[in-house]
Amino acid sequence: MAVLLDGKILSRKIKDDLLKKAEQLRASGKRPPKLAVILVGADPASLIYVGRKEKAATECAFESKTINLPDNSSFEDVKSAIEDLNNDDSVDGILLQLPLPESLKKHEKDLLNLINPEKDVDGLHPINVGKLSLGEDAPIACTSNGIIHLLKNNNIEIDGKHAVIIGRSNIVGKPLIQLLLRENATVTVCHSHTHNLSEFTKSADILIVAIGKANYITADMVKENACIVDVGINRLGGRKITGDVDFASVEPKVNAITPVPGGVGPMTIAMLLSNTLNCYLRRENL
Numbered sequence: 544m545a546v547l548l549d550g551k552i553l554s555r556k557i558k559d560d561l562l563k564k565a566e567q568l569r570a571s572g573k574r575p576p577k578l579a580v581i582l583v584g585a586d587p588a589s590l591i592y593v594g595r596k597e598k599a600a601t602e603c604a605f606e607s608k609t610i611n612l613p614d615n616s617s618f619e620d621v622k623s624a625i626e627d628l629n630n631d632d633s634v635d636g637i638l639l640q641l642p643l644p645e646s647l648k649k650h651e652k653d654l655l656n657l658i659n660p661e662k663d664v665d666g667l668h669p670i671n672v673g674k675l676s677l678g679e680d681a682p683i684a685c686t687s688n689g690i691i692h693l694l695k696n697n698n699i700e701i702d703g704k705h706a707v708i709i710g711r712s713n714i715v716g717k718p719l720i721q722l723l724l725r726e727n728a729t730v731t732v733c734h735s736h737t738h739n740l741s742e743f744t745k746s747a748d749i750l751i752v753a754i755g756k757a758n759y760i761t762a763d764m765v766k767e768n769a770c771i772v773d774v775g776i777n778r779l780g781g782r783k784i785t786g787d788v789d790f791a792s793v794e795p796k797v798n799a800i801t802p803v804p805g806g807v808g809p810m811t812i813a814m815l816l817s818n819t820l821n822c823y824l825r826r827e828n829l
């Protein structure tokens with residue numbers, strides 16, 4: 544039986560540590576760290592994610608606030624909300640919840656770039672992306688950072704291993720390249736133009752799948768005793784969530800695997816709060 548890389552348990556530990564730190568700050572007379580989320584429109588999945596982020600912030604005794612903007616908000620409306628938060632000294636972390644409504648999608652990059660890099664808890668600002676690739680201290684994209692924590696905490700050896708990432712998005716695949724290189728893995732990145740995908744997946748000691756296609760990776764595509772990280776979140780009707788990996792067939796063949804749900808997802812939120820605390824500490828010179 545494969546080891547389950549349980550993100551629920553690890554994220555709870557991380558949040559407990561963050562709570563202790565927030566309590567220490569309060570006890571020493573300091574203000575708590577504060578996360579601000581901008582939600583434009585009412586995308587059902589985004590409403591759930593924002594609710595989870597608020598709940599997690601409260602669990603860690605952080606302050607949080609959500610700025611709800613209507614679906615028909617203009618670029619200027621969102622820009623002004625971001626600028627207000629940039630100028631608000633009590634706010635340490637700013638997150639613009641994606642996806643934006645259709646009419647604003649063309650402005651996504653420009654809006655993300657307006658966030659003060661020192662408050663960019665999603666780690667998506669070009670300055671922070673650049674710092675990550677240079678190995679400098681900066682907020683790191685939450686899902687990718689959560690995956691590295693999950694691997695390390697489960698004593699999965701990364702150094703010298705062949706890590707194959709499927710997916711090259713700015714929020715998951717690309718930051719993972721840098722993080723895995725930092726851990727001395729040999730990294731291969733696959734995407735929708737990759738020929739003979741299974742040739743690559745079968746050579747992976749660590750296979751990280753972030754494509755958004757339910758049960759796409761099957762047992763014949765993975766190496767025996769590999770470690771599998773499933774980032775995918777696919778809703779197959781109703782509330783049931785399925786990953787990109789066919790868990791039932793792959794699990795018996797590998798050494799370690801993340802469940803979906805309960806694997807990478809909870810780690811993403813824990814890393815968001817960890818980034819918020821780190822932004823706070825940098826801003827307060829602590």
Ligand code: NDP
Nearest residue numbers: 686710711712715734735753754755774775776807808811
């Ligand atoms: P994107 O849609 O931005 O990127 C998907 C990537 O997968 C692209 O690089 C695409 O290639 C590649 N791809 C698509 N189909 C194939 C294929 N058949 N073979 C090989 N590569 C393929 O998705 P995200 O990175 O934003 O998210 C990926 C998944 O992870 C989604 O299910 C999302 O919901 C989930 N997710 C989960 C998070 C969590 O916290 N658990 C956080 C973020 C995302 P190309 O570049 O060529 O188009």
